[in-house]
Amino acid sequence: xxxxxxxxxxxxxxxxxxxxxxxxxxxxxxxxxxxxxxxxxxxxxxxxxxxxxxxxxxxxxxxxxxxxxxxxxxxxxxxxxxxxxxxxxxxxxxxxxxxxxxxxxxxxxxxxxxxxxxxxxxxxxxxxxxxxxxxxxxxxxxxxxxxxxxxxxxxxxxxxxxxxxxxxxxxxxxxxxxxxxxxxxxxxxxxxxxxxxxxxxxxxxxxxxxxxxxxxxxxxxxxxxxxxxxxxxxxxxxx
Amino acid sequence: xxxxxxxxxxxxxxxxxxxxxxxxxxxxxxxxxxxxxxxxxxxxxxxxxxxxxxxxxxxxxxxxxxxxxxxxxxxxxxxxxxxxxxxxxxxxxxxxxxxxxxxxxxxxxxxxxxxxxxxxxxxxxxxxxxxxxxxxxxxxxxxxxxxxxxxxxxxxxxxxxxxxxxxxxxxxxxxxxxxxxxxxxxxxxxxxxxxxxxxxxxxxxxxxxxxxxxxxxxxxxxxxxxxxxxxxxxxxxxx
Numbered sequence: 001x002x003x004x005x006x007x008x009x010x011x012x013x014x015x016x017x018x019x020x021x022x023x024x025x026x027x028x029x030x031x032x033x034x035x036x037x038x039x040x041x042x043x044x045x046x047x048x049x050x051x052x053x054x055x056x057x058x059x060x061x062x063x064x065x066x067x068x069x070x071x072x073x074x075x076x077x078x079x080x081x082x083x084x085x086x087x088x089x090x091x092x093x094x095x096x097x098x099x100x101x102x103x104x105x106x107x108x109x110x111x112x113x114x115x116x117x118x119x120x121x122x123x124x125x126x127x128x129x130x131x132x133x134x135x136x137x138x139x140x141x142x143x144x145x146x147x148x149x150x151x152x153x154x155x156x157x158x159x160x161x162x163x164x165x166x167x168x169x170x171x172x173x174x175x176x177x178x179x180x181x182x183x184x185x186x187x188x189x190x191x192x193x194x195x196x197x198x199x200x201x202x203x204x205x206x207x208x209x210x211x212x213x214x215x216x217x218x219x220x221x222x223x224x225x226x227x228x229x230x231x232x233x234x235x236x237x238x239x
Numbered sequence: 240x241x242x243x244x245x246x247x248x249x250x251x252x253x254x255x256x257x258x259x260x261x262x263x264x265x266x267x268x269x270x271x272x273x274x275x276x277x278x279x280x281x282x283x284x285x286x287x288x289x290x291x292x293x294x295x296x297x298x299x300x301x302x303x304x305x306x307x308x309x310x311x312x313x314x315x316x317x318x319x320x321x322x323x324x325x326x327x328x329x330x331x332x333x334x335x336x337x338x339x340x341x342x343x344x345x346x347x348x349x350x351x352x353x354x355x356x357x358x359x360x361x362x363x364x365x366x367x368x369x370x371x372x373x374x375x376x377x378x379x380x381x382x383x384x385x386x387x388x389x390x391x392x393x394x395x396x397x398x399x400x401x402x403x404x405x406x407x408x409x410x411x412x413x414x415x416x417x418x419x420x421x422x423x424x425x426x427x428x429x430x431x432x433x434x435x436x437x438x439x440x441x442x443x444x445x446x447x448x449x450x451x452x453x454x455x456x457x458x459x460x461x462x463x464x465x466x467x468x469x470x471x472x473x474x475x476x477x478x
Contacts, residue, residue, distance in 0.1 A: 076312075176422050177422055187412065
């Protein structure tokens with residue numbers, strides 16, 4: 001087998017894996033939108049659908065990991081190619097987590113329909129979910145087109161999501177102080193807001209992978225650290 | 240180079256990476272304990288230390304990923320060995336997340352010292368953190384000794400953590416209903432409880448990797464699914 005044959009085979013393998021990533025991404029985008037719709041419309045049937053469909057997302061991640069491991073074992077890719085394969089596994093991991101958060105949102109819908117609705121919150125939550133879904137769409141487009149500029153744009157937009165979250169956090173506290181009966185539903189809605197904010201962090205991770213693949217460097221170290229912090233350490237009133 | 244030389248070189252590389260994993264694990268265990276102590280003692284200085292030391296944990300993860308990628312590129316390990324190297328990257332990823340949660344706990348300590356203390360919560364939170372730290376210690380011991388039994392024991396103990404969390408969740412709701420001034424501190428304490436529960440999920444992930452390495456299979460598919468769900472989808476009152 002000549003070297004070119006090996007290269008062509010590697011490229012074919014990688015295309016197959018990337019196709020699966022795009023399929024997985026499509027399912028995750030749908031899950032985000034459907035979960036937010038099920039919450040806004042108090043539609044338990046749609047919520048159940050989102051929960052059922054999450055296993056297809058998990059299965060795709062497993063397939064992508066198996067494919068990637070097989071490619072590494074078979075083709076023994078060097079430096080740049082290896083980076084590409086490893087980044088695919090990371091992106092699949094991020095997508096799986098986003099899918100989990102969407103499933104979680106759908107689960108809480110089933111709990112929240114039993115409680116009095118909290119006016120106003122659903123509109124903000126739906127807007128946040130919609131923004132995250134559009135960020136994810138652009139992050140995946142940036143990945144396929146190896147477009148670092150578009151990826152940087154996605155990273156910047158994550159700040160808006162953080163701001164939407166902070167505004168909602170304050171709103172929930174106000175609701176709870178006004179009326180103790182709102183405490184339990186607001187705790188659930190707050191979880192949904194926090195998880196949507198975390199979805200944005202995972203989308204940002206995907207965009208950072210794209211920048212790394214194209215430029216060989218992660219975007220601005222400070223910004224990256226800040227993001228990593230915000231994933232789990234955002235304490236909502238800033239630090 | 241004979242085949243045996245290659246094997247010996249691979250084993251040496253792997254030992255180096257494993258030593259780094261153990262070092263990283265030690266730092267993360269310390270971070271969990273110190274973060275919980277800083278919260279219980281309202282010790283801002285200790286909290287600042289935990290936050291500063293998180294970058295050493297992040298650096299170790301980066302080194303481990305670089306090492307692992309280099310081993311794959313250089314030694315082109317096959318099936319079982321490749322699984323070993325990939326599992327190391329996953330474990331490092333879990334440790335980094337646990338470290339982030341500890342840093343987050345320390346950050347909230349700095350916010351909570353400004354507020355009236357919530358009696359009782361700190362004891363439960365400290366116990367939860369201590370249990371998670373012991374689970375992590377055992378998961379890493381199980382990894383080094385390739386002890387699937389010990390790993391399974393860690394996985395079982397995660398249920399206790401989930402129960403501690405659920406009890407705390409209900410306690411916080413009661414506090415908030417009794418006194419609206421407790422709403423803001425309880426929101427922060429609730430985050431800490433949730434993040435500690437998530438640490439437990441990441442420790443469980445490490446233990447599952449160990450079971451997979453030793454037996455070639457993930458522990459009982461149902462249990463694994465349940466865990467994955469509980470990571471992000473626990474809706475606290477069960478589903």
